[in-house]
Amino acid sequence: MKNDTIHLAGVYTRTVMRSWFQYSVDAILRSLAVFIREAVGIVVIYFSMLKFESLNGWNIHELMFLFSLLFLTYGILILFFTGMRDFWKTVRDGSFDRFILRPRGLLFQLIFSNADWFAAIGHGGLGIVLFLISAGKAGIVWNAGTVIYYILAVIGGVLIQGAMFVFVAALNIYLLQTDSLVTLFYWDMRKFAGYPISIFHRAIQFCMIYVVPFAFVNYFPSQYLLRKEDMAGYPAVYLYLTPVVGVCMYLAAYGFWRYSLRFYKSSGN
């Protein structure tokens, strides 16, 4: 049974990749377009930062490292959660009904039946580039301990954001139109997450830690590796919580999703 599930995931993934990479030039250009779109924002910040010594004690390399986690986690995340991000489309065009009629798990089908590979390459690629630029210069001591910490933090960061997508998809069952909600809670909040949260007003900090916890995606993991002074304003235990927050949030979102499915109504009629 277990092997069978992995096999099916493989079959789905092959199908998805075939359709995304059917036209290779198109695939390269569109991935590049995503990469450039995201990179331009970073370049602007990079040149602005050249004029300043630091931002609340963070130098330019440390800031780039902060960004790299954000892009890297999104690059991985979108391979698994495109179906949740675009759930409202799936409902609207009736594909979700098709999934319901099949003898397989719904979340499984949503996760593996689509993956935005261009976003994955664009965001993930930028994440890797930023990591390579900054990881050496930001003064991180890389040893077995920090490497393991880093990997767990990335997994945690993926789960935290994945949970947000699952949560919004579940909300979609009640509200039918949630793309503006995604823009507000995910994309707009994410704009704050590129910077050390200590530079923001208290209310925003609160949001970033307890409401839409992007702080656990990149700020606290970076703090563990960089140990900047502004960490003094937060409980030290937060440095270690990213994987825990990730798993807890994901389980909660999954529970909410399962509960919400009871209220799903087929479209049409």
Next chain:
Amino acid sequence: MLFFEDVQKFVLSDINIHVPQGISLGLIGPSGSGKTTFLKLACGLLKPTTGSIHIMGRIPVKKRRELGSMMGAFFADLPFFQEADTVEGNFRDRKCIYRMEDAVFEKEYAELSERLDFRSFEKEQVKQLSLGQRRRAELGALFLTKPKLLLLDEPYEGLDQIGKDSLRELLVQRQAEGLTFVISSHNMEEISALCDRIALLDQGSLRYYGDRELLLKHFAPNEVMEISFSGNLPDLEDLPLKRYTLQQNKLTLTYNANYVTSAELLAHILEQTTVTAVTTRKSGLADAVTGLAAGMGKTTGKEEGE
């Protein structure tokens, strides 16, 4: 096999129906009468507001996955395939989703692609197919997994003549092997040729459920006989005819087959004149539905006649 008890949902009200295994049910009624809602309830896409539904002893919305492996459902308005993938690719996905053995899959695929004639475009992407081609492939995919129950919503829509013929053959053959199916359609002639039972929905209520023959007999008992004769015009006074028309030497008689048989009529006429040609025609299902739509008025009319 399929069991609805006091089901209420949207336009549908007080639906009680029981379809035993191996029976084919034709679902007819004007658009908006609840046919699609009925089928969506049966496959668990919708939950009844009140009442209960059991499919193979299970509640569809609760045993979605278990039932999904044993039944197939087709809705003309729902996407069925992955658009960007090829026809064959979609079939192979389905093989994995439904956990089919390789050998079984290859055998079924070869047979279905032959019968529904989609071998020639199996390597093409679904989005490039014409509607007729797409429908044939979709129906093939439905039969692939050998379901015990098939729910088909307007499967004839967009299907070309070859497709219609193949679908009918497949349904008949699979029914002989134990398949139960429910098919909704506007095309009553197709249904009347195919289904053992008919359910007639009108504005959400079940106006008739039962044998196809009974429906025909009850609501469209009329037959039409055309007689060409040479010689005297026969005397028709004593015959229980609904009406007759005379055109030169051709007589058209319309009568209620419940009261008089064609043999009796013909015998009576042969006594009086020389008949050169005879044809009789039974009313179709469409006439029956019209009769039913006319409703109670017609029934009471009949009682008065008696």
